Amino acid sequence: MKQTSHPAVPAAVVDTAPRVLMLGTAPGGRGGVATVVSLLRQDGLFEREGVRYVPTHTEGSRIDKARAALGGLVGTLACLWRRPRLVHAHAASNASFVRKSLLLALARARGCKTVFHLHGACFDSFNEHASAPMRRWIRHTLEASSVVIALSERWAGFLRGIAPRARIVVIPNSVPLPALGIEEEQPGRILFLGQIEQRKGIHELVEALARIAPRFPQAVLAIGGQGELEQVRRRAAELGIADRIEPLGWVDARRKAQELARASVFCLPSHAEGLPMAMLEAMAAAKPIVVTPVGGIPDAVRDGDNGLMVAPGDVEALAAALARLLGDAQERRRLGARARATIEQEYESGVVIGRISAVYRQLGTAGGQ
Secondary structure (H helix, E strand, O other): OOOOOOOOOOOOHOOOOOOEEEEEEEEOOHHHHHHHHHHHHHOOOOHHHOOEEEEEEEEOOOOHHHHHHHHHHEEEHHEEEOOOOOOEEEOHHHHHHHHHHHHHHHHHOOEEEEOOOOOOOOHHHHHHHOHHHHHHHHHHHHOOOOOOEOOHHHHHHHHHHHHHOOOEEEEOOOEEOOOOOOOOOOEEEEEEEEEEEEHHOOHHHHHHHHHOOOOOOEEEEEEEOOOOOHHHHHHHHHHOHHHHHHEEOOOHHHHHHHHHHHEOOOOOOOOOOOHHHHHHHHHHHHEEEEOOOOOHHHHHOOOOOOOOEEOOOOOHHHHHHHHHHHHHHHHHHHEEEEEHHHHHHHHHHHHHHHHHHHHHHOOOOOOOO
16 A cells, blocks of 8 residues: 655745754655654653654655655755754665765755754765765764664664764654563464564575475464565565565554564574664564564564574574474473563663753754753
8 A cells, every 4th residue: 555655844834944954755655764763743742852853765656766866855945954963864875875875965054953863774885985075975874973873782882883983872663562462472483573574584494494484384474565475476486485474564553563463483593683663662562583684683683582593694503592482381481581671671662762862952952942
């Protein structure tokens, strides 16, 4: 179903300067950044800190994206004319970085302080393969920003390596704590949520399912997301487990909660990540998780304590981890409880919003200033 996006703010209606101008993808869309922004708005950051949000990107056709980029430029310029105290941009790699870095440069030219908030799972690869002028621009953007927000200590370390003079703080993605429902989990149900592509490890997950299928006749893989579904179906058919694959399509927030409640295990065996929202949401729902030690994941997951970790691409280890959990209800409950406790202590929305507000306060732009 086509997603509706929030239009950029036209110049005619921008009559007062916001304390904070925030830039990013259209809330209500698909993907982790849209979820992050929606949660920040829902949990009160926008009202608390006087945030005006201008979308600079949306999903859809090239024409849709071009219109969103143009609308974002117009809306940003209109807000900058009123000179907000701070411009906070959520950025990833490639075109997202280019858009946000140019808008942040315009903001600094207007005398605004700027926050560069990195979400890109492949930003290290983007930097590595960029041209020399682009690498210099990446470094300049990071070092010229008043603050750079990284999602984990590992990402912060990488950013310090390419931009030594950048002022970097670590603030993870936030996640709400759902009430734990009474709906019973479905035995053997493995849940994957994310873009269906090689980077997310979906193909290894299908191979692992085939290996454990004889031992667990109830095992099924529910796949929520879009992408290379037909390739997954074909490989599952070749492995004789076509009937064990349950495509869910794109799942909205309500459906996601339902699917998490039904799952016995959540699995995201990615090759590259920032700090995946789907994983944090599964942990908040007290589900045992099987993930890989990439990106910011090791900052949130301790192997054997609040989840299980396997090396990316290691089908045998992945199959063993899934079998360990599917075969031991007590272990699932233990890991799920520890996962939820981790979210309560470190990633709950109120905790993260407080840390963002602290950054604003240090820059002299918080609501009380």
